[in-house]
Amino acid sequence: MTQNSTPHDTSSTLPSPAAVHDSDQLADEFAQLPRLLDQEPNLIRRGKYFDARFRIEIGEIPFDVKVDGGRIVTFDRGPFLMRPWRFVVRGTAEAWSALWSPMPQPGWHDMFALTKRGCMTLEGDLQPAMANLQYLKDLLVLPRRLRKAS
Amino acid sequence: MRAVIEPIVGRYMSIDLNGRPHRLYFEEAGGGIPLVCLHTAGADGRQFRHLMLDEEVTQKFRVLAFDMPWHGKSTPPNGWENEEYRLTTAAYTDMIIAFCRALELERPVVMGCSIGGRIVLNLAIEHAAMFRALIGLEAADFQSPWYDTSWLNRPDVHGGEVCAALVSGLIAPQSPSSMRNEVLWMYMQSGPGVFKGDLYFYRVDGDLRSRIAKIDINICPLYLLNGEYDFSCTVEDAARTAKNISGCELTVMEQLGHFPMAENPQQFRKYILPILDRISSATSAT
Numbered sequence: 001m002t003q004n005s006t007p008h009d010t011s012s013t014l015p016s017p018a019a020v021h022d023s024d025q026l027a028d029e030f031a032q033l034p035r036l037l038d039q040e041p042n043l044i045r046r047g048k049y050f051d052a053r054f055r056i057e058i059g060e061i062p063f064d065v066k067v068d069g070g071r072i073v074t075f076d077r078g079p080f081l082m083r084p085w086r087f088v089v090r091g092t093a094e095a096w097s098a099l100w101s102p103m104p105q106p107g108w109h110d111m112f113a114l115t116k117r118g119c120m121t122l123e124g125d126l127q128p129a130m131a132n133l134q135y136l137k138d139l140l141v142l143p144r145r146l147r148k149a150s
Numbered sequence: 151m152r153a154v155i156e157p158i159v160g161r162y163m164s165i166d167l168n169g170r171p172h173r174l175y176f177e178e179a180g181g182g183i184p185l186v187c188l189h190t191a192g193a194d195g196r197q198f199r200h201l202m203l204d205e206e207v208t209q210k211f212r213v214l215a216f217d218m219p220w221h222g223k224s225t226p227p228n229g230w231e232n233e234e235y236r237l238t239t240a241a242y243t244d245m246i247i248a249f250c251r252a253l254e255l256e257r258p259v260v261m262g263c264s265i266g267g268r269i270v271l272n273l274a275i276e277h278a279a280m281f282r283a284l285i286g287l288e289a290a291d292f293q294s295p296w297y298d299t300s301w302l303n304r305p306d307v308h309g310g311e312v313c314a315a316l317v318s319g320l321i322a323p324q325s326p327s328s329m330r331n332e333v334l335w336m337y338m339q340s341g342p343g344v345f346k347g348d349l350y351f352y353r354v355d356g357d358l359r360s361r362i363a364k365i366d367i368n369i370c371p372l373y374l375l376n377g378e379y380d381f382s383c384t385v386e387d388a389a390r391t392a393k394n395i396s397g398c399e400l401t402v403m404e405q406l407g408h409f410p411m412a413e414n415p416q417q418f419r420k421y422i423l424p425i426l427d428r429i430s431s432a433t434s435a436t
Contacts, residue, residue: 106381109322109379130312
């Protein structure tokens, strides 16, 4: 597509292409994360020095995740009372659903595309997250495999 | 066992940049119209290796790419250990001009990506008459930051790994895995604080919004191309930039991100070959 200096519809103005915006349904997909990680020995290898307890929020549904040496050792679905975490990744249902699309759309395809868009946040003590960033990003897109398989 | 020797040749030059002696590494292939390629922040000239191996390009163009000082095989200047690297608009501009003059390139084309795209805009503002054509890939007069650069150079986070992890999202999901990981490998190899120092130019010193309308494409044609998956320099950023330059064309590249020439060379050539053809045709006609 070639254009002559005229603005046009771009990625960040497009609505989310996601079909599923239901937090419960998305949380059911995310709940398969430990099983999905077990199928990824290279990802586990790359997380060898990643030890952290963190929270992931799928819409309004929180998950308590503890990773030890790249393996998930605690994985609970909330709600919780007073569970600690070092960092939290919060995303809207729309954001997670778009991120997990088999072929995500421009502007919806990466954690930082979503934080820039304003529908995902990364908060708390970010050192373990940043020191293991590719691992964390790859971990959090594993549910995409469920969509590809379906 | 036979080996395939590529036609790319690498050389070093000793050159003064901004009053200091430097040892600069550059590669080149092909012959004809000089086409100087500028790599992205925190990377090096290898990003253009596919273009240098494309005979449709090299039969008409002498493709050159230098590693900026501090990048790739170009070492930092003596005394680097006593300073914090920070790229500035003035230093970047002077470096490109010095390189072109050192090789006596006659009215070269300059194509830059990301920070290279931004500086191409400055070349169009300040030095248009020196160039045959200018090409900005992922180029805008300004773009909003999307992460805190203080994470790029600190002892408790591996700089190479975090730089690569951040930019990995700027690559289109359709790009081949081997190419994606080669792009990331270059980021992992970058020296400490170099990516961060480049981004000083990108985020602090290189805001061109107040001067962009000065560009006159009648003096030197300017082409902008932007990958649809680039959320750092978005299509909107490039479109706003093009809109403020009378007659400037923007090509939106589908299934490409922030590193078009390196992340998916086959897809990129669909977009860049017609533009290079136009430049070579215009040269033949004169």
